[in-house]
Structure formats: structure tokens, C-alpha cells
Amino acid sequence: MATIYQVSELAGVSLATVSRVMNNNVRVSEATRNKVLQAMEQLGYRPNSIAQSLASSRSNSIGILVSELHGPFYGEMLTGIEAEFRAAGKHVIIAAGHSERATEEDGIDFLRSRNCDALILHVEAVSDQFLIDLSKKETPFVLLNRQVPALADRCISLDNELGGYLAARHLLQQGHRHIGYIAGPMWKADARDRFHGHQRALAEYQLTADEALFFEGDFRETGGSKGLQALLASGRPFSAIVCANDEMASGALTAARELGYEVPADFSVMGFDNVNFAYYTYPKLSTIDYPVSAMGHMAARWVLKKVYQQSNIDVQQVFNPHLIPRDSVAEAANT
Amino acid sequence: MATIYQVSELAGVSLATVSRVMNNNVRVSEATRNKVLQAMEQLGYRPNSIAQSLASSRSNSIGILVSELHGPFYGEMLTGIEAEFRAAGKHVIIAAGHSERATEEDGIDFLRSRNCDALILHVEAVSDQFLIDLSKKETPFVLLNRQVPALADRCISLDNELGGYLAARHLLQQGHRHIGYIAGPMWKADARDRFHGHQRALAEYQLTADEALFFEGDFRETGGSKGLQALLASGRPFSAIVCANDEMASGALTAARELGYEVPADFSVMGFDNVNFAYYTYPKLSTIDYPVSAMGHMAARWVLKKVYQQSNIDVQQVFNPHLIPRDSVAEAANT
DNA sequence: TAGTATGATGTAAGCGCTTTCATTTATAGC
DNA sequence: GCTATAAATGAAAGCGCTTACATCATACTA
Known part of the structure; x- marks a missing residue:
């Protein structure tokens, strides 16, 4: 591998000049710049980025x-x-x-x-x-x-709080009043924020989240299916659930089908994130876009x-x- | 940031010795090794990996x-x-x-x-x-x-050829004889190989792939939905399709539903790759596992x-x- | 006890660049 | 044509390490 030294030699200039043409910030005359460029070309020179880093501390x-x-x-x-x-x-x-x-x-x-x-x-x-x-x-x-x-x-x-709010409000506007919630791990800030937004929307309708219809999932598909089972097992009626992300919503959708429910006829499901596959679930997932x-x-x-x-x-x-x-x-x- | 030099000074040894304890391959007496380790600790020394790379050309x-x-x-x-x-x-x-x-x-x-x-x-x-x-x-x-x-x-x-073969054979064993194929971009080797395997399986049943039931997709969801529409538009009857990957299969599933077909009642669909979401499609996707x-x-x-x-x-x-x-x-x- | 391995440590020459500072060369002003 | 200034280039000192090679102390052999 050619080094800067050989380039400088071939071009008949000093190391410093070669370095200058590489970092073309400083002024170098057109003539020498061309000589150097040509020498680089001829030698197939490629700067050693490690050496550059060491010398420039970057x-x-x-x-x-x-x-x-x-x-x-x-x-x-x-x-x-x-x-x-x-x-x-x-x-x-x-x-x-x-x-x-x-x-x-x-x-x-x-x-x-x-x-x-x-x-x-x-x-x-x-x-x-x-x-x-x-x-x-x-x-x-x-x-x-x-x-x-x-x-x-x-x-x-x-x-995220706003997102949680928007999701819940959408459901409320559609007339839902009994809404289950499958959360992410509550030690994660985004999971908490989404839920807070959810609560805020409910509060605007003089509602509070039913603890029996709350499940803490893991942001993964299995969390969604387990969550749905838990909500169902609670015995509390609900007409909609919001899942704190799309993976869990997808899991919930699959579980619902396996248990013989139909979405959204039996209950509605909201996701969150709008990941790529949300369009390809069945039914297509209503969700909150995360850019x-x-x-x-x-x-x-x-x-x-x-x-x-x-x-x-x-x-x-x-x-x-x-x-x-x-x-x-x-x-x-x-x- | 402390350098190796300061460590050597504090420990009262040479640069080389410090370097040796870092790359603990060479023999250094327990006593000096401890001195050096202690000096490092004390200075909060962290080797500069760029310098290491330059010196060791690795x-x-x-x-x-x-x-x-x-x-x-x-x-x-x-x-x-x-x-x-x-x-x-x-x-x-x-x-x-x-x-x-x-x-x-x-x-x-x-x-x-x-x-x-x-x-x-x-x-x-x-x-x-x-x-x-x-x-x-x-x-x-x-x-x-x-x-x-x-x-x-x-x-x-x-x-991949074997995978294509297994997918087709599965369908053939289930009695399917009119099988559509939604391929990946045929300039990609894996797309071609999968299709070759497909053909081999058909040949074992004295069948050949129907060109009217072949669509070249792009390995993405949209490729699958377009592909299904194309197969349908061909007017040729088919009872199954194989998609060269799961994304396209998912797109095909969604398109089928939108067009009023039911899978697998109206026709079967095979995927390929066994990506994570294949379990969460509706219906759950039969596919070929790619480790x-x-x-x-x-x-x-x-x-x-x-x-x-x-x-x-x-x-x-x-x-x-x-x-x-x-x-x-x-x-x-x-x- | 001199002679020789052997293990532990030090010395110093790079690795391939960047960059400061000094020097040379070109340009302009009068 | 000569000095003052600016532009182009060169010399050389690092950047923070690794690694021959040299040196020194110790342990062993006969």
C-alpha cells in the first residue's frame, strides 16, 4: 500500500503539500495539486484513515x-x-x-x-x-x-404522551367507553408516557382507566397475546383495547382470532408506532405514527x-x- | 486523558512494560504487572485504540x-x-x-x-x-x-434451491397441481435458485411451471400484492401460489383479502424465510425456515x-x- | 567460580498521517 | 528596480501506541 511519503516523492513535493491537497481546505496552487492528484492516481494511493485519526485526533x-x-x-x-x-x-x-x-x-x-x-x-x-x-x-x-x-x-x-392521548381520544370519539390497555414495560419512560397520555384523554371524558383492564406487556408479540388473554380473563367487558406498540397489537390480533373473536366487530384494537407491517396485519392496524x-x-x-x-x-x-x-x-x- | 506514558511514569516502569501488561501475552513479573495495573486504575487510563491500531496495523x-x-x-x-x-x-x-x-x-x-x-x-x-x-x-x-x-x-x-424444492413439494403433496409463482427479482441469485428448486419439484410430478402463472416481484410486500393481482388477471386457474419470500407472501395475503378471497380455502400461499412476523399474519404463514x-x-x-x-x-x-x-x-x- | 541460559525490563525506531512554524517564491506598490 | 506583503511550500515535531533489539539480573551447569 502506497503511503503519503511515496506520493510526495513521485509528485516531487513535500508530505505537507500532499496532506494539504487531501484536506483541500488550504490553498495549494492548481499546478501542484494536479501533480499530486496524478501521483496518487498512479500509485493507487488511499489514505490510511487510522493514521489520519491519530494525527488529527478525530x-x-x-x-x-x-x-x-x-x-x-x-x-x-x-x-x-x-x-x-x-x-x-x-x-x-x-x-x-x-x-x-x-x-x-x-x-x-x-x-x-x-x-x-x-x-x-x-x-x-x-x-x-x-x-x-x-x-x-x-x-x-x-x-x-x-x-x-x-x-x-x-x-x-x-x-409519547401526546401519542397516547391521540390513540385514546380516537377510541373515545368512536364511542368507546370501556377500554383495555396493554402497556409496555412500565419502567420504560416511553411506556409510561404513552399511558399517561391515555389517562389524560380518559379524564377529558370523565373516565379513569380500569385497573382490571390494564396489563403490562413487554412490547413484543407475545406480550400482546398474553395481554389480551389477561383482559378477557378479568371478566370485565370492554369494546376496545389500546396496545402500547404495534408488535403487541399484532400479537393481540392473532390471539383474538385464535380465541374466536373478530376485530373490530367484537372489539377495536389500536397500535402505536406505525411500523412497516402494520399495514399488512388483518385487519389493517389503526395506529399512531412514529417518525x-x-x-x-x-x-x-x-x-x-x-x-x-x-x-x-x-x-x-x-x-x-x-x-x-x-x-x-x-x-x-x-x- | 491519560496516556501510556503517564502510566509508565506513575508505575515507575518503561512504556514497553505497560504495553506488555495490556497485551498480556508476554511475561511480566507479577509484581510489576500489579504496579502497572494499579497505576492504570489510579489514572483512569484507557488505551487509545486508534494509536494501538496504527502501531499494530490491526x-x-x-x-x-x-x-x-x-x-x-x-x-x-x-x-x-x-x-x-x-x-x-x-x-x-x-x-x-x-x-x-x-x-x-x-x-x-x-x-x-x-x-x-x-x-x-x-x-x-x-x-x-x-x-x-x-x-x-x-x-x-x-x-x-x-x-x-x-x-x-x-x-x-x-x-436456496433446496428451499424452493421443499416449498413446492409441500404443495404438491397436498394435492396442488396448478401453482402460481411470485418470484424475487430474477437477477438475484437466491431468487433464481428458489425458482429452480420449485421447477425441480414440479418435474418430479411431471409438471412444468406455467408461464402465465409466474410473476417477478421485488421481495417486498407490494410485490406480493401486485403479483397476486397479476396471477388473477391471467385468467388461469390455480389452487396455490408460492412466494419467494415472506414479505411478498404477506402482501399477497393482504391483497387476497381485499379482493374477497379466503386463504387457504380459495388458494394456498407459501412463503419463504420464516421471518419473525410470519407467525402473526392471518392466516399464519406456512413457510421455509432460513436460519x-x-x-x-x-x-x-x-x-x-x-x-x-x-x-x-x-x-x-x-x-x-x-x-x-x-x-x-x-x-x-x-x- | 566462571560461563551460559533465561526471564524481566528498557531503548528507540517506527506506524502514516496532521499541523505549526519557518522559508521561499510570486505579486504589487511606488 | 526595490521593498512590503501575500501566497505557496517545506521541515519537523508530534499523535499514543507496538515491537524488534539491547541490556541487565538471576539461576543454573559443570
Whole structure:
């Protein structure tokens, strides 16, 4: 592999000049620039990015920690992030946190040890304090889908409370008054926020959530099917359920069918996230759109702006969800 | 940030000794090792991985190129790969190739310029020759889900032909004789192989694929719905269709419902891949299992073995698919 | 007890770049 | 044509490590 030294020799200029044409910020005369370019071409020269990083103390790499690498949600997020950075010539190092405190902390550590210029973190299990402490260390980071008041300027998040509100209101407007709720793990902030929004909507109708019609799931399909079974087992009548994400809604739909119920004739089902497959469930899932890809892009742009000084970039930090009505919700029968 | 130099000073030993205890291969007396460890602890020392890479000409990073970062298939693959490397202390740089020749070549270039120690490639659009040429360059790589005869020792693949065969045979055994086929893009090797397997099974029953009942889709939901419409429009009767992947099968299922057909009463549908959501479609999709996560693991282990000399690792290069019968296929009515 | 392995440690030369500072060369003003 | 200024280029010192190679102390052999 040719080095910068051989290029400089072939072109008959100094190392410094070659370096300058590579980082074309400084002025180099057209003539020498061409000589150098030609020499590079001829030698098939490729700069050694490791050496560049060492010398410039900038690795051009961004560490991404997400809970999982699979699943419709994280996939979209990663796609958005990667696209943005790739275009900027930066590269992306990924790690999975699996929603566990130790693994998340370990992942952050791992990424930091890799000399990332910045981190994009989708963490759920580490404490706010941990993040606040982390913010005092040298590596900058943004938080995706998390609100830490003390770190407000580094948070890119969705208004989950509003989403929960919109979902419930949709059902209420369709006349539903007995609404079951299959929540996400309540130690997760987004799960809690969604439920709070739900409660707020109910309150507007002078209603409160029935504890017997509440089930705490795991954000996965099985959580939805177990949740539905639990609601049914409670013996309490209900005409609709909201699931805190689409995976659980899908599980609930499947379970409903297996148990002989028909959605939305027997009861309506709302999802949340509007992941790709929500259109392909049966019936098509009414849900709340989560602009996850856009938010991934935005996190990347935050980094480009704050860390790589690309000042012409605008960043939006709070996103709003909106309702996607489809076929899994129908008007309530006469109550 | 503390450097190795300060550690050596605090511990009262030379740079080399500190380096030795970090890479604990060489012999260092217990006493000095402890002194050094203690000094590191005290300074909160963390080695600079960039400097390590430059000095050792080993980056401990592996480049991964997949077609997409989202979608159930690639997500599983990445999860498998990441888990394996993370445990080994290596890190993973990812890029998306989007199934386009230029983007794939560019991605490989990008990864190579990042000094990856090895590459794991899931490429579809670049030519065999390109890969053969690439194999002559310094960066080693494995191919996932691709068979290049000249590079057989670097391929980890599924026997797609067998999968196509199993899918068709299942239908034939259920008495179906008029079978539609919604293929993937036929320029992709896996799409072709699956179809070849399909033809082989038909041949065993003295049948050939009806060209009017063949549709070339795009491996996505919309491909499946368009495909079904095309088959229906052909006017040819059929009692079953096989889709070359689960996404298209899901699209076909949804389209069938919209058009007023019932699966499997009106016709059976087979998928391929056994992605996560296949269990949650309605009806539950009969499909062919693709052990994608295991194959991701295996690709990572190939790298560990061949590039990082972990000789105790076994690698399996060819995987076999198998049938997962569920509810979307039923016996053919009397023909 | 001299002679020789052997294990532990130190010295110093890179790895391939970036970047500051000094130097040379070109341009302009008068 | 000569000096003042700006533009282009070069020299060289790192960036924080790894790793031959050299050195030194100790343990063993005969």
C-alpha cells in the first residue's frame, strides 16, 4: 500500500503539500495539486484513515447504541442514521444494549473506547444520573427517544404522551367507553408516557382507566397475546383495547382470532408506532405514527452540526406523533 | 486523558512494560504487572485504540455490508454478527448497499478505506468477477448468502434451491397441481435458485411451471400484492401460489383479502424465510425456515477463525432450509 | 567460580498521517 | 528596480501506541 511519503516523492513535493491537497481546505496552487492528484492516481494511493485519526485526533466514527438490531423499529432508525452519515463520509459503529443496564453501560464504554467522535444513544435502562455523568466526559452524545431534563439540548424525542392521548381520544370519539390497555414495560419512560397520555384523554371524558383492564406487556408479540388473554380473563367487558406498540397489537390480533373473536366487530384494537407491517396485519392496524426514520436522520444531523461544526444544519428536537386510522378500530356498538 | 506514558511514569516502569501488561501475552513479573495495573486504575487510563491500531496495523474492526439495515431479515443477521464480535472485543462498522451495484461497490470501498480487518458482505448486485478481484486485495472477506464457485471457501450460504424444492413439494403433496409463482427479482441469485428448486419439484410430478402463472416481484410486500393481482388477471386457474419470500407472501395475503378471497380455502400461499412476523399474519404463514441469525453468527466466526486465528472455532458453510407448515396451506380441493 | 541460559525490563525506531512554524517564491506598490 | 506583503511550500515535531533489539539480573551447569 502506497503511503503519503511515496506520493510526495513521485509528485516531487513535500508530505505537507500532499496532506494539504487531501484536506483541500488550504490553498495549494492548481499546478501542484494536479501533480499530486496524478501521483496518487498512479500509485493507487488511499489514505490510511487510522493514521489520519491519530494525527488529527478525530476518528470520523460515530457510535450507535440501540436496544436491538432487529425489529422494525430499530431497523428504520439505523437506516436513517446510516444514510445521513454515509453521505457525510463518516462511519457508524453499532452495538446493542438489549435494554439491560449492564449491557447498555458496557456498550457505551465499548463505543467510547473506540474513540468515537460522538455517540447516538437509544438507551432505556441506564439512569438519568449515569447520563448526566457521562455528559461531563469528553465524548459528546445525543439521546434518541429519551427525555432527560438536565440534558434537554441533547434529546431527540417523540411526544409519547401526546401519542397516547391521540390513540385514546380516537377510541373515545368512536364511542368507546370501556377500554383495555396493554402497556409496555412500565419502567420504560416511553411506556409510561404513552399511558399517561391515555389517562389524560380518559379524564377529558370523565373516565379513569380500569385497573382490571390494564396489563403490562413487554412490547413484543407475545406480550400482546398474553395481554389480551389477561383482559378477557378479568371478566370485565370492554369494546376496545389500546396496545402500547404495534408488535403487541399484532400479537393481540392473532390471539383474538385464535380465541374466536373478530376485530373490530367484537372489539377495536389500536397500535402505536406505525411500523412497516402494520399495514399488512388483518385487519389493517389503526395506529399512531412514529417518525422514527426522520428522528434517526435528525440525530445524525445533530452530530453533524454540534460535533462536526456543520453550522448550516437545522435540528428539530421534539417530534409529534399523529393518528393513522385504519381498519382495526370501528365505532362502538350502542353501549 | 491519560496516556501510556503517564502510566509508565506513575508505575515507575518503561512504556514497553505497560504495553506488555495490556497485551498480556508476554511475561511480566507479577509484581510489576500489579504496579502497572494499579497505576492504570489510579489514572483512569484507557488505551487509545486508534494509536494501538496504527502501531499494530490491526484495527479490530469488521466491516459489514448488507442490502438494508431495516427489514426482518437483515436485522436478524446483524444481531447474530454483532453478538459474536462484541463478545470477542471487536467492533462492527456497518453500511448499506441497497442492492445496487454502484452503492455496493462504493460501500465496500468505504469499508476498506476504514481499515477494517475483514469484511462480511451481503451483496447482490456486484459481479462475481468484482468479488474475485477483490479477493486478491489485502482485506479478507466472507460472503453471506451468495455462492461464488471460485470463492467457495469464503461463502456462507443457504441451499436456496433446496428451499424452493421443499416449498413446492409441500404443495404438491397436498394435492396442488396448478401453482402460481411470485418470484424475487430474477437477477438475484437466491431468487433464481428458489425458482429452480420449485421447477425441480414440479418435474418430479411431471409438471412444468406455467408461464402465465409466474410473476417477478421485488421481495417486498407490494410485490406480493401486485403479483397476486397479476396471477388473477391471467385468467388461469390455480389452487396455490408460492412466494419467494415472506414479505411478498404477506402482501399477497393482504391483497387476497381485499379482493374477497379466503386463504387457504380459495388458494394456498407459501412463503419463504420464516421471518419473525410470519407467525402473526392471518392466516399464519406456512413457510421455509432460513436460519439467518445462525448464519450471521457463522460469518462472524469465520472471521474470528481465519482472520484472528482463533483456531478452535468450527465453521459451517452451507445451511439447509426446512419446511414450517402452518395455516396458509391446505389440501387441494378435488381438481 | 566462571560461563551460559533465561526471564524481566528498557531503548528507540517506527506506524502514516496532521499541523505549526519557518522559508521561499510570486505579486504589487511606488 | 526595490521593498512590503501575500501566497505557496517545506521541515519537523508530534499523535499514543507496538515491537524488534539491547541490556541487565538471576539461576543454573559443570
